[in-house]
Amino acid sequence: MDEAQAMDRALGLAWRGWGRVHPNPLVGAVLLRDGRVVGEGFHAEFGGPHAEAAALSTAGEAARGATAVVTLEPCAHVGKQPPCADALIAAGVRRVVYAIADPNPLASGGADRLRASGIDVEHGVGAERAEMQNAAFLHRFRGAGRPYVALKLATSIDARIADSEGRSRWISGPEARDYVHWLRAGFDAIGVGGRTAAVDDASLTVRGAVEPRVAPARVIFDRSLQLSPTSVLARTARDHRTIVFASPDRVQLGKALTALGVELEPAEDLAAALGALEHLGIGSLLVEGGGRLAAALLDAGAVDRLHWIQSPLLLGETGIPAFAGLASTPLASVERWTVVERRALGADSLLVLDREPCSPES
Numbered sequence: 001m002d003e004a005q006a007m008d009r010a011l012g013l014a015w016r017g018w019g020r021v022h023p024n025p026l027v028g029a030v031l032l033r034d035g036r037v038v039g040e041g042f043h044a045e046f047g048g049p050h051a052e053a054a055a056l057s058t059a060g061e062a063a064r065g066a067t068a069v070v071t072l073e074p075c076a077h078v079g080k081q082p083p084c085a086d087a088l089i090a091a092g093v094r095r096v097v098y099a100i101a102d103p104n105p106l107a108s109g110g111a112d113r114l115r116a117s118g119i120d121v122e123h124g125v126g127a128e129r130a131e132m133q134n135a136a137f138l139h140r141f142r143g144a145g146r147p148y149v150a151l152k153l154a155t156s157i158d159a160r161i162a163d164s165e166g167r168s169r170w171i172s173g174p175e176a177r178d179y180v181h182w183l184r185a186g187f188d189a190i191g192v193g194g195r196t197a198a199v200d201d202a203s204l205t206v207r208g209a210v211e212p213r214v215a216p217a218r219v220i221f222d223r224s225l226q227l228s229p230t231s232v233l234a235r236t237a238r239d240h241r242t243i244v245f246a247s248p249d250r251v252q253l254g255k256a257l258t259a260l261g262v263e264l265e266p267a268e269d270l271a272a273a274l275g276a277l278e279h280l281g282i283g284s285l286l287v288e289g290g291g292r293l294a295a296a297l298l299d300a301g302a303v304d305r306l307h308w309i310q311s312p313l314l315l316g317e318t319g320i321p322a323f324a325g326l327a328s329t330p331l332a333s334v335e336r337w338t339v340v341e342r343r344a345l346g347a348d349s350l351l352v353l354d355r356e357p358c359s360p361e362s
């Protein structure tokens with residue numbers, strides 16, 4: 001196995017921490033000696049051993065003289081765990097290859113420490129995929145003033161998210177629904193528009209293979225405050241954090257909701273709501289529709305990633321549009337999104353697109 005292949009493997013291992021490590025980054029590590037894997041590991045649990053420590057412990061003495069291939073720059077600070085750079089030095093690793101630098105000022109500096117002790121250090125291998133994998137973590141250090149926002153929509157071929165009666169269960173198949181539950185597990189919060197909350201009356205909880213370390217909060221963008229106190233969301237607000245944003249002039253109408261444990265927040269517009277979410281400790285938000293909220297977020301430039309699930313059916317002109325009211329853009333000045341993943345989910349097709357292309361640091 002060469003170093004690029006080892007990075008593939010390390011990136012694959014890192015995904016196993018999804019839902020369990022955030023707000024820490026996903027990290028995987030592989031130890032190579034003479035082209036053979038002598039150890040591997042990943043950051044499995046927030047507060048638990050880092051990927052490098054996990055890999056070193058599986059390698060034992062075989063780590064001496066090995067190359068460590070890691071998806072993120074080894075850390076240099078004492079947090080809940082000792083510095084990984086020191087552990088790699090102590091284990092006698094000869095060379096370290098990492099994908100992207102650690103933007104966290106508290107943890108960075110590991111590469112310099114490794115170099116200072118005579119270890120050969122290279123970075124940039126697999127950088128685009130590592131950036132894609134840790135997009136929400138990297139976003140935190142960019143000072144955007146809002147959470148990382150991903151938008152997930154399941155649509156027909158003709159970009160409808162529901163039929164003309166508003167029914168959307170089920171446009172997509174079971175594999176796509178499993179994917180959505182997996183996706184939810186890695187976010188701090190799941191958001192929907194007020195209309196979707198009213199029509200679907202869904203619980204917006206995670207019910208898949210990955211049990212999130214912290215259950216995501218539910219966020220409803222509900223300007224006119226239509227959420228009923230008898231809705232599933234309101235009735236379960238004491239079990240699952242539930243935040244509702246409404247126009248400042250509507251908030252006083254929500255006493256029945258707050259009595260049920262709903263956090264009711266005034267917001268003039270979407271930008272104000274997103275800014276408030278960051279202050280409420282929500283660093284990443286998965287918005288699941290509907291179409292009017294999706295278009296408003298896109299028009300505000302507030303969507304970082306789009307998870308588009310397209311199902312093989314047509315709902316026709318009176319179906320609910322996926323991007324209702326989206327501002328028109330002339331083709332000459334249109335922004336092109338970057339495809340970061342494309343695969344089949346049963347009979348459905350998944351396309352994951354980033355607004356900003358991944359920009360590996362150099």
Ligand SMILES: NC(=O)c1ccc[n+]([C@@H]2O[C@H](COP(=O)([O-])OP(=O)(O)OC[C@H]3O[C@@H](n4cnc5c(N)ncnc54)[C@H](OP(=O)(O)O)[C@@H]3O)[C@@H](O)[C@H]2O)c1
Pocket residue numbers: 152153154155160161162165166167168171192193194195196197199200221222223224225269270288289290291292293294296320324
């Ligand atoms: N297939 C899927 O993936 C999927 C996902 C979700 C929903 N759905 C379906 O989509 C339908 C609902 O979608 P929809 O497009 O009618 O409604 P929607 O996007 O769910 O709801 C729009 C809501 O967002 C609020 N909002 C807050 N800030 C806004 C802003 N700046 N701009 C626009 N709206 C803002 C609106 O407030 P106001 O009250 O002031 O207008 C309204 O309550 C349902 O039938 C549901 O089943 C399908």
